[in-house]
Amino acid sequence: MKYMISETIVYLIMAVIGVLSTIAVYMAIQERDLVKAVIYSAVQSSFYALLYYFLMAPDIVLVYLPVAVGLIPGVLLILISKTERWEKE
Amino acid sequence: MKLVELVLLVTLILSIALLLTFAYMYLTPTSEIRNLAVFYLVTTYNPQLPFYTVNSPEAVTAIVWDYRGLDTLFETAVFYLALIAALALARKLYVEATPEFNKGNEGLSVIVKTVTKITSPMIIAVGASIGLHGHLTPGGGFQGGATIAVAPMIIIIVFSVLYLLTKRVTTEKMLLLRSLGLIGIGLTTISAFIIGLTAGRTTYVFQNMPKFDAPLGLPDKLNGVLISGTLWFFNLFEMLAVASGFTMAFIVLMLVKKEG
Secondary structure (H helix, E strand, O other), X not given: XXXXXXXXXXXXXXXXXXXXXXXXXXXXHHOOEHHHXXXXXXXXXXXXXXXXXXXXXXXXXXXXXXXXXXXXXXXXXXXXXXXXXXXXX | OXXXXXXXXXXXXXXXXXXXXXXXXXXXXXXXXXXHHHHHHHHOOOOOOOOOOOOOOOHHHHHHHHHOHHHHHHHHHHHHHHHHHHHHHOOOOEOXXXXXXXOOOOOOOHHHHHHHHHHHHHHHHHHHHHHHOOOOOOOOHHHHHHHHHHHHHHHHHHHOHHHHHHOOOOHHHHHHHHHHHHHHHHHHHOHHHHHHHHHOOOOOOOOOOOOOOOOOOOOOEEXXXXXXXXXXXXXXXXXXXXXXXXXXXXXXXXXXXXXX
């Protein structure tokens, strides 16, 4: 029974993280300021990294964190700096 | 309007999450493991099975660079082809003369610069640790290299790309490092084969530990430290190549002239 409760707590935490990451995706799509959208996307990536950690895949966490939180937002910020910051209607 | 949408979305997701949370009772993973997984778990570090084991306690790295090493080699090749394509697209669009860099005028504020100066060596140290311990703990060459590549990217954004160039981190040097990494990966794939050639015994390309019909292989320990044969060298060279490749791509991206 105790084992079941601890398992359920892990699944609950994963469900909450999934909800939060989906909200971050929604915010990233709705945001007109592209820099903020990139930051929301990075937040979503960190939630995904946490999910991978709870799914017991530390190797994927180690790929996901530098690539999705470090490198991709960096490249996107460089690209935004070469175009316009605000999305048009 | 936006608030209503958000509330609707959250309720929808919460209900799905609730369903999933309760559905787990019917989806509980059993303690039985599939035969394939049992094979990997039993053979990944098992000195009692000398012709099957990889001598690496990290099953993921063992699978990536030993059991299915050829796959990973081609993945590496795909990554480098993509980098070469990026460089080819940007060719003749950037100038790489090392210009004089006037200190203090470029980049962000002093606070950000100081924090970057402190954290970037830490990032590189963590990346090297992830890469070089790839055969012992979760991680490996690509993970370590990608982590290291974050440091030059932060430096480019905080200090400007000219700062990196005045520190003599140029695309030519990164190309040299990347080629060194690629040559290292190539030599590591045929290292067991060369050992067999010199000793006059049967060995295979991409062989790591001794096998039944090829009793010569790479040592699992070097001076008492576990290196798991080729795995450590693969991780080292992959880390070099990935870190320098990403750095080169960032420098080229930032150097491309705005007026075209």
